[in-house]
Amino acid sequence: MSERILLVDDDHNLLLAMQRVLGAKYDLALAPGGEQALERLARDAPYAVLITDLRMPGMDGITLLEQAQRVSPDTVRIVLSGYGDLDQVMQAINEGYIFRFLTKPATPQQLEKTIQAALEQHQRVLAARETHSLKRLKEALENVVLGFTRLVEARDPYTAGHQERVCQLAVALSQGLGLSEDQVACVRLAALIHDLGKVYVPSEFLNRPGRLTQAEMGIIRTHPQVGCEIMRPLDFQWPMSQIVLQHHERLDGSGYPQGLKGEGILLEARIIAVADVVEAMSSHRPYRPSRGLQGALREIGDQRGCLYDPVVVDACLELFQGQGWRFERQDQWQEQ
Numbered sequence: 001m002s003e004r005i006l007l008v009d010d011d012h013n014l015l016l017a018m019q020r021v022l023g024a025k026y027d028l029a030l031a032p033g034g035e036q037a038l039e040r041l042a043r044d045a046p047y048a049v050l051i052t053d054l055r056m057p058g059m060d061g062i063t064l065l066e067q068a069q070r071v072s073p074d075t076v077r078i079v080l081s082g083y084g085d086l087d088q089v090m091q092a093i094n095e096g097y098i099f100r101f102l103t104k105p106a107t108p109q110q111l112e113k114t115i116q117a118a119l120e121q122h123q124r125v126l127a128a129r130e131t132h133s134l135k136r137l138k139e140a141l142e143n144v145v146l147g148f149t150r151l152v153e154a155r156d157p158y159t160a161g162h163q164e165r166v167c168q169l170a171v172a173l174s175q176g177l178g179l180s181e182d183q184v185a186c187v188r189l190a191a192l193i194h195d196l197g198k199v200y201v202p203s204e205f206l207n208r209p210g211r212l213t214q215a216e217m218g219i220i221r222t223h224p225q226v227g228c229e230i231m232r233p234l235d236f237q238w239p240m241s242q243i244v245l246q247h248h249e250r251l252d253g254s255g256y257p258q259g260l261k262g263e264g265i266l267l268e269a270r271i272i273a274v275a276d277v278v279e280a281m282s283s284h285r286p287y288r289p290s291r292g293l294q295g296a297l298r299e300i301g302d303q304r305g306c307l308y309d310p311v312v313v314d315a316c317l318e319l320f321q322g323q324g325w326r327f328e329r330q331d332q333w334q335e336q
């Protein structure tokens with residue numbers, strides 16, 4: 001759909017002449033005065049451009065521009081007026097009401113060139129607004145995720161500390177693999193929340209020493225699906241719920257819940273899977289001793305290309321063994 005332009009002038013003949021010149025190319029609406037123009041701005045679908053005379057009976061152009069800025073702030077405003085209105089034009093410019101000023105009579109070429117520039121400006125205004133909205137949404141998502149991690153922490157400090165450390169390693173792996181800034185941001189949030197579904201699991205199952213029954217294991221194994229269901233409404237920017245769902249999938253199809261294989265598993269989930277297992281194995285849990293960092297690295301090396309993505313495993317070994325990377329928060333449960 002072409003963008004709409006509103007022409008405002010008390011000179012009926014001028015409006016008709018403009019319509020003849022521009023009507024074939026643009027979606028034009030005409031208004032004989034400020035009041036009618038303001039009504040249209042408030043009532044109709046948004047206008048990309050407003051072109052107005054200044055001296056008009058009733059509401060003058062300056063008042064219209066001022067009101068238009070309030071009613072339809074994204075509409076790009078242009079004045080088409082005589083030289084005699086210079087004081088008013090200066091006021092309009094100084095108040096920031098207008099994008100361009102054209103003097104009467106304007107040639108069709110001048111009009112078209114100015115309208116083209118105004119339409120491009122309108123696109124820039126919309127793009128800036130969209131970027132701003134997206135930024136606000138991302139901030140909101142981040143706050144929701146941080147809220148969820150606090151919720152997990154209040155209930156189960158082991159899982160909370162685990163998610164935080166998995167997040168550190170998953171981010172370092174993503175950066176090492178050359179993922180874009182946007183993908184790294186996604187991995188960071190997904191890792192921070194990957195075990196959210198454990199809020200559904202009775203905490204005595206999670207941290208109890210000794211073996212769990214089949215039924216108890218079955219309940220623990222629902223946590224990717226539960227986390228996915230909680231996160232699904234927040235998938236406006238990234239497939240967070242799918243990453244959470246897939247973090248226990250394994251390359252050879254032996255994982256759960258869907259038994260996905262190879263590249264059928266999202267890269268972000270393959271990264272988090274490696275970070276998850278390294279962190280879990282190198283940390284002490286009430287129900288089993290730590291295998292130490294070296295044991296964890298041996299495990300992912302042994303299962304390279306079988307359970308875990310070989311590229312991610314290589315990046316992980318390089319990170320720890322080549323670059324001496326370590327988890328930031330070493331605590332009492334972790335061994336080297």
Ligand SMILES: [Fe+2]
Binds near residue numbers: 194195247248
């Ligand atoms: Fe998990």
Ligand SMILES: [Fe+2]
Binds near residue numbers: 162166194195
């Ligand atoms: Fe985990």
